[in-house]
Amino acid sequence: MRSRLAFGDELRAELGSPRSSRRLGSSPRSRVWRVELPGTSAVVKQIVDGPDADERYAREVAALRLAARAETPIVPALLATDSGERVLVLEHLDHRRPAGDWIVGYAAALARLHATARPEDSGKLPRWQGPNRADIDSFLGLAVALQVPVTPGVSDELDDLVNRLDQAPGHALLHGDPCPGNDLHTATGIRFIDFEQASLGSGLMELAYLRIGFPTCWCVTSASESLLERAERAYRTAWRTATGTETQDGLADACAGWLLRGDALVERARRESDDHLARIPQRDWKWGTATARQRLVHRLGVVSKLTADHTSLSGVGRLTTGMRQHMLTRWPALQPVPTKRP
Numbered sequence: 001m002r003s004r005l006a007f008g009d010e011l012r013a014e015l016g017s018p019r020s021s022r023r024l025g026s027s028p029r030s031r032v033w034r035v036e037l038p039g040t041s042a043v044v045k046q047i048v049d050g051p052d053a054d055e056r057y058a059r060e061v062a063a064l065r066l067a068a069r070a071e072t073p074i075v076p077a078l079l080a081t082d083s084g085e086r087v088l089v090l091e092h093l094d095h096r097r098p099a100g101d102w103i104v105g106y107a108a109a110l111a112r113l114h115a116t117a118r119p120e121d122s123g124k125l126p127r128w129q130g131p132n133r134a135d136i137d138s139f140l141g142l143a144v145a146l147q148v149p150v151t152p153g154v155s156d157e158l159d160d161l162v163n164r165l166d167q168a169p170g171h172a173l174l175h176g177d178p179c180p181g182n183d184l185h186t187a188t189g190i191r192f193i194d195f196e197q198a199s200l201g202s203g204l205m206e207l208a209y210l211r212i213g214f215p216t217c218w219c220v221t222s223a224s225e226s227l228l229e230r231a232e233r234a235y236r237t238a239w240r241t242a243t244g245t246e247t248q249d250g251l252a253d254a255c256a257g258w259l260l261r262g263d264a265l266v267e268r269a270r271r272e273s274d275d276h277l278a279r280i281p282q283r284d285w286k287w288g289t290a291t292a293r294q295r296l297v298h299r300l301g302v303v304s305k306l307t308a309d310h311t312s313l314s315g316v317g318r319l320t321t322g323m324r325q326h327m328l329t330r331w332p333a334l335q336p337v338p339t340k341r342p
Contacts, residue, residue: 003031006046006087014080015042015089028269029056029196034092041092042079047196048086056196057086059176062124063198064088066173069116074109075191076184093191095184098341103210103223106183107231108238109190114172114203115242121171121200128174128201130165131260139260142277146330148322154315158260161313165257168250170202177268178206179217180341203247207235208254211306213298213337215264218288220295220337252306256313259299259320265292290337293327298337300324 005021016038024043026032033044047057061083067075077091099105117125136158143150175182176197184191197216210231213220223231236247258264262276267287270276276292279285284293300320307317328334 005033005035005044006031006082006085007035007044007089008082008085008087011080011082011087011089018044029053043076043090043092045088045090046086053086057083057088059125059198060088060195063173063175063195064090066121066124067113067116067192067195070112072112072189073191074113074116074189075195076193090193093184093186096186098183098185100340101227101230102185102341103221103227103231104234105185105190107207107210107235109183109192110175110178110206111203111235111238112242113175113192114206115239117171117173117200119171121173125173125198125200128199128205130168130205130257131162133159133162135260135262136162138262138275138277141275142280143319143323145278145281146323146326148319148326150319151315154319157313157315161253161256161316162260164250164253165205168202168204168253169248170204171200172203172206174199174201174203174206177216178209179214180219180221181217202250202254203235203239204250204254205257207232207247208251208258211251211302212255212258213290213295213302215258215261215295215299216268218267219341220288220290220298221341222298222337222339224339252303252310252313255299255306256303256316259303265295284331289342291334293331293334294337297324297327297334300327 007018018035018037021033021035024032024034030048031046035042035044047053061081064075064078076093078088080089140150175192175195176199182192182194184193210228213222239247263271265276280293280296284291300323304317304320304324307313
């Protein structure tokens with residue numbers, strides 16, 4: 001059914017009446033239109049009903065307002081809102097096809113986004129939530145199901161990891177889903193959209209996306225080591241320029257945290273509903289550009305490499321190496337995740 005444009009009297013009084021509208025593709029959690037307003041084109045986004053619809057709307061509005069502080073625009077301008085209908089009216093931006101080394105500019109833009117939040121913004125958005133003990137139990141259960149030995153001390157290492165992630169310092173503005181498709185590559189730079197899951201926390205949790213393979217995204221990619229190093233340098237440089245401080249260590253922890261989360265193997269509508277890691281030995285499933293097993297093998301490889309000389313995760317490093325080798329032996333037809341975004 002064609003949904004009617006959500007553009008009420010208050011928005012018309014503030015912005016004028018839209019001359020035309022066209023429905024755009026979006027997730028099931030929102031409805032999006034492109035409209036022509038007097039003097040400008042805009043995007044109208046309505047957060048649809050659901051148990052968390054009000055929270056998602058509030059997060060997006062708060063994040064866009066914080067991000068608007070950036071000296072160089074990093075998000076579309078928020079033109080108006082209608083809280084009663086959970087509607088946002090945003091500047092329309094034309095997207096260009098990203099360059100082959102797109103993650104370098106993306107990483108720098110992500111750092112500038114993260115840097116827009118300040119310590120005094122505490123409470124304007126929720127704190128980032130990492131993995132928990134249930135995620136540890138699920139991950140270790142998968143290792144047992146794959147018949148990979150779990151050596152003494154690994155459970156304690158993972159407990160310590162979860163505690164470190166929970167206490168990770170930082171007040172960065174985290175996008176919540178900084179995926180290919182939520183980044184617009186425009187003539188004036190990269191802008192981020194769709195902040196329904198925004199939070200505050202350590203920027204390393206999203207810098208890790210580049211290595212771990214965009215864990216909350218339909219579009220998984222794996223870049224070369226040289227390209228990853230360029231991108232991570234670009235992030236650190238942009239963060240230093242914006243804040244005058246250095247980024248902290250902790251990329252191995254952040255990547256290991258994403259590995260533990262079985263919910264990062266399925267689209268958002270299916271999260272918090274099942275033990276998805278427990279399903280891996282019995283079946284594989286496709287989401288976007290890769291299957292669940294492909295995603296998991298990639299993440300295991302990343303964590304195995306990052307923890308090779310990591311004293312606090314040495315047992316985890318050996319376990320992830322064993323799990324990856326077992327999966328590749330058991331399912332030899334598994335292919336690496338794509339190296340290019342669609």
